[in-house]
Amino acid sequence: MGIRTEGSSGVTGHDVALHAGVSIATVSRALSGNRQMSDELKARVLDSAEALGYQVNLVGRALRKKLTSTFGLVIPDLENPFFSSLAQNVSRSFAQSEVDVLIASADNDVVRELRAVQSFLGRQVDGIVLIPHDEKESRTALENASRLVPTIQFDRFVPGSDVPFVGCDNRFGMKLVAEHIAKHGQVFPEKVFFVGGGQSSSSGRERSSAFMEFMPEANFRDGSFGFSWGQEAARQILSEGHQKGIIACAADVIALGVSSMLISMGRSVPEDFRVIGFDDVGVSFLAHPTLTTVRQPVAEMTSAIGQIISASQASEEFRPLGLFRPALVVRESSPKP
Amino acid sequence: MGIRTEGSSGVTGHDVALHAGVSIATVSRALSGNRQMSDELKARVLDSAEALGYQVNLVGRALRKKLTSTFGLVIPDLENPFFSSLAQNVSRSFAQSEVDVLIASADNDVVRELRAVQSFLGRQVDGIVLIPHDEKESRTALENASRLVPTIQFDRFVPGSDVPFVGCDNRFGMKLVAEHIAKHGQVFPEKVFFVGGGQSSSSGRERSSAFMEFMPEANFRDGSFGFSWGQEAARQILSEGHQKGIIACAADVIALGVSSMLISMGRSVPEDFRVIGFDDVGVSFLAHPTLTTVRQPVAEMTSAIGQIISASQASEEFRPLGLFRPALVVRESSPKP
DNA sequence: TTGTAGGCGTTATCAT
């Protein structure tokens, strides 16, 4: 495994041309197929290519065409199941097309996020889909990207940027939660809690402010998008002496942490505390109790991304529309009253 | 957002050379910095580059150097939390180095897996880390990759291949599980169950056969690596009339499904059924009850990958070692007897 | 120390 250093298959279009007894230009034409040529020659070239195991060198092609049929997806945190699911869905929605999706993880770090963007740009990707990790700090990465290639902000956005955004209507989602909670009024008179996901991302900020708009009397506490923050928040709530209530969370990962801690500390969900999440991650239906949550329309969102990317490939204009309506999914952790 | 089609920043080394009043060779030297040159000139070039917003075109560099400082990671299923966690860890372990990690999802499809490999190869990646989706069907992808670039099989392997493998000692892990179960002998005389993850991947096959080796009397049933198979398996076990037992699973995702279904159907874990997983995915500690499982030494494994990649970058010989010992993590779903 | 020039593999333009 030592000596081989050649990049691609090692056999170039030149080799195929020699083998088939044609010019290198003919080889290129036969393979890209977008030019008229005799079927006989075409077949001969294709056979030679097959025989030699030729494989087009995408680097050479990219250098010449200045296009790569590739776009990059930057994910803030692959260990967050909602994001890894998004990545899988985006990737899947391009399975049929010629476009390749390259994924990079920013690992909750704006420095690595920027680096991922630069790497994609240097690689001449045709477009970038960025889930901005931080509302402020991700601005540089987003601007760098959008200055050079068609760029989409996905799921979160940098305020004031004019880069097209695809995501869900967080305010509407929280309105659904608030309405759901309101129906519990007489059953759970105690207390409504909101456990936020921080103010440093647009989704965190939007969900917090929307919920507080609809339920200003709620007991509010803020943290970050993670299981452990949910656990900590539940511990806080119990240590403050609360015995019953409804706990709405900015994300499923938080809600799962909350629910987990409540049960560990001997409380019952939903009898003592009702818990509501946001996102509808894949595992939320198998949590115990199963999680009432707001489902983001992931399929619609990824398909919108596909359309925007395709449009930009065809150098059409961007379609800036991209705010999708989520839906409430009622499960055991906060059943219908 | 329409007219711009240039790939990278549009400004090339040539432009920088003009701006700085030097030759294009000097620009290249100033930026790669691996050549002696006067500080004054170097500073001037760097200033010009900065002023023009120059950014090296990695495509041009790759074509010339036949190296990209990049390797590709092919993941069978990003929605499986164990795999997405692996991806994050691999990516993280290269954060400090110059190497970029590109991730592609095969989405449980060998066709897309092969396509991802070809795409990486065409992009001249310096190496490929492949988690083979299928023990047989992934052979083509693996061979294509290893023929051209240094390649590592990660977590799963294609039998009979001489491509270096990094993964965990599944047999040893199952031995730990069997020993743990054996201690429960008198407490749970009823029945030992094993819920497999299929025979089409090396991990599925190894874990099944190892467990059956240590506990040949176990009640065996086989499926796939997924929550829903775990739920189905639990339903089966209950419908067969079993009231108590110990259920060992080939993966945490299966165990979480099993546990979920048992509880949904009114059984108690661990009182009625004890449940044991494998992998120690991030969420297993917050399941209810928390999951007893076998922890894969992810940090060691990803660091081994880092070493192998680095060695291959330095064109040293591969270090074929790569079987790591997992450890039993006892939690609530199957506590110490 | 710095500049000149050739070529990496591909596609597109121009002849033929």
Next chain:
DNA sequence: ATGATAACGCCTACAA
């Protein structure tokens, strides 16, 4: 319809 050839942006002998 096919072939020769010139770029694309970069790096690196080699020359100065």
